[in-house]
Each structure stands twice: as structure tokens, then as C-alpha cells.
Amino acid sequence: MSSKSLLLLAGDFVEDYEIMVPFQALQLVGYTVHAVCPGKQAGDQIRTAIHDFEGDQTYSEKPGHNFTLNADFATIKAADYAGLVLPGGRAPEYLRLNENVLQLVRDFFAAGKPVAAICHGVQILSAAGVLKGRRCTAYAACGPEITLAGGQYVATPVDQAYVEGNLITAPAWPAHPAWLRELVGALGGEIRS
Numbered sequence: 087m088s089s090k091s092l093l094l095l096a097g098d099f100v101e102d103y104e105i106m107v108p109f110q111a112l113q114l115v116g117y118t119v120h121a122v123c124p125g126k127q128a129g130d131q132i133r134t135a136i137h138d139f140e141g142d143q144t145y146s147e148k149p150g151h152n153f154t155l156n157a158d159f160a161t162i163k164a165a166d167y168a169g170l171v172l173p174g175g176r177a178p179e180y181l182r183l184n185e186n187v188l189q190l191v192r193d194f195f196a197a198g199k200p201v202a203a204i205c206h207g208v209q210i211l212s213a214a215g216v217l218k219g220r221r222c223t224a225y226a227a228c229g230p231e232i233t234l235a236g237g238q239y240v241a242t243p244v245d246q247a248y249v250e251g252n253l254i255t256a257p258a259w260p261a262h263p264a265w266l267r268e269l270v271g272a273l274g275g276e277i278r279s
Contacts, residue, residue, distance in 0.1 A: 089273075093162060094121045094171040095187065095210075101175030102134035102150030103259040104204050108171050109153075111266055115277060119171070120157035124184050127158045135175055137205075137258070139244075144227065145258075147176075159186075164193035168273055174205025174225065174258070182213035191216060195252070200272035202254040204265055208232060211253075222255040223248040 092112055096105050105121070112119050123132050134150030164170070170191065172178070181187050191214040194201050203211055208224035209231060211217050217237030224232060229239035242248045247256040247264040254272060256265035267277045 089168045090116060091118045091120065091167050092169050092171055092273075093164075093167040094119050094173070095123070095181065095190070096121060096132060096153070096155075096173055096175075097123045097177035097181050098132045099135045099176035100132060100153070100173050101205060101259065102136045103262070104173035104175060104207075105134060105153055106151070107259065107262050108173065108202075108266060111262070112171075112270075115270060115275065117168075117273075120162065120167070121153070121155050122157045122159040122162055123155055123177075124159045124181065124187060126155055127160075128156050130155050132177075137175065139258070139260075145225075162190070164190055164197060164199065167194075167199070169200035169202065169269065170194045171269070172201070172203040172207030172210055174203075174207045176206075178206045178209040182210045188214040198252055200252050200254060200269060202265060202269040202272075204256045204261065205258045208255060211235070212237075220253060221248070221250050222253055223257055224255060225257055 131152040136148045137145040205225045212231045212235035217235040221238045223242035232239040245260040
């Protein structure tokens with residue numbers, strides 16, 4: 087792999103926009119993006135869910151699309167990638183139960199590589215134990231998890247990103263332009279506004 091290779095970790099019922107948009111946009115600006123899921127191989131599909139903000143007390147959830155994975159989780163290593171992308175949705179709540187997922191996240195942090203988590207993606211970071219003493223944002227309902235993991239939740243407008251060192255976080259998919267701009271910047275590239 088090269089410095090232009092990124093790893094995107096997802097699972098069934100990942101948020102539709104939060105996997106589709108980064109996967110496509112990062113390729114558009116020249117990165118190879120390998121999308122993986124524990125227990126699945128390249129060519130397998132995962133189902134997505136569409137989360138929307140329609141004035142209710144929390145987001146609504148609707149069926150999304152099928153997303154085809156393009157790499158095998160069993161063969162990946164952090165050393166082969168320049169950065170890690172963690173979309174939100176329902177997938178993080180069970181992916182964080184997989185010790186191989188947690189060790190992979192720890193490996194990215196130990197190497198000081200950029201890690202971009204959006205919305206509920208921070209649940210994986212909390213479970214991996216990498217937030218102690220760090221500031222980050224997420225979907226507001228994940229704020230208590232950040233605090234319990236020893237981090238500090240930073241309330242951030244839904245269309246903005248928060249950066250601390252190699253950690254790039256955002257509350258939800260309306261932040262894609264800011265979040266992806268910050269990730270590409272952390273990788274040494276540039277996206278103009």
C-alpha cells in the first residue's frame with residue numbers, strides 16, 4: 087500500500103451517507119480506499135441505513151442501499167494505510183465488541199496516523215481506549231461515552247469538524263465538507279473551499 091491508501095471500516099447498517107460519500111469523495115481526490123467489515127470479504131455486501139434529522143428528538147432511520155466491500159478484513163494491517171475512516175450509523179455499536187477491530191484502531195493511534203470518525207464512529211474509539219485525555223466530537227448522544235472513556239466531548243455544530251492532533255471528528259453527515267477537508271489536510275493534501 088502507499089501513503090495514498092486509506093482504510094474504511096464499516097458493517098451492516100452503517101449510515102448510508104457516512105460510508106458512500108467518504109468512499110467516493112476520497113477516491114475523487116486521488117486516494118485508494120479499502121472498505122472492509124469483520125467476517126466479510128471483498129465482493130460481499132453490507133446494508134446501510136439512512137439517518138435523517140426531521141425535527142424529532144433524535145434522528146430517524148430508514149433502509150439505505152447495499153454497499154459492496156472491496157477488501158478483506160482478515161488481511162488488513164494498519165501499517166499498510168495512511169489513515170483510518172470510521173463512519174457512524176448502527177455498525178459501531180457492535181463492531182466495538184470485536185477485539186480485532188479495537189486492536190486495529192489502537193495500531194493507527196500508536197503510529198500517529200490520521201483517524202477520522204463521524205457520528206457514532208466514536209463508539210469504536212471509546213471502546214478501544216484511545217480517547218483518554220483527548221478532545222473530540224460526535225453525535226451528541228455519544229457524548230457520555232466519550233466522557234466515560236476519559237475524553238472530553240466538544241459540542242460542535244452539525245456541519246463542522248473538530249480536530250485534535252491526528253483525530254478528526256464530526257457530529258454527523260452534514261459535516262462531510264469540513265470533515266473530509268480536515269482529513270485530507272492531515273494526510274498532507276488539500277481540498278479548496
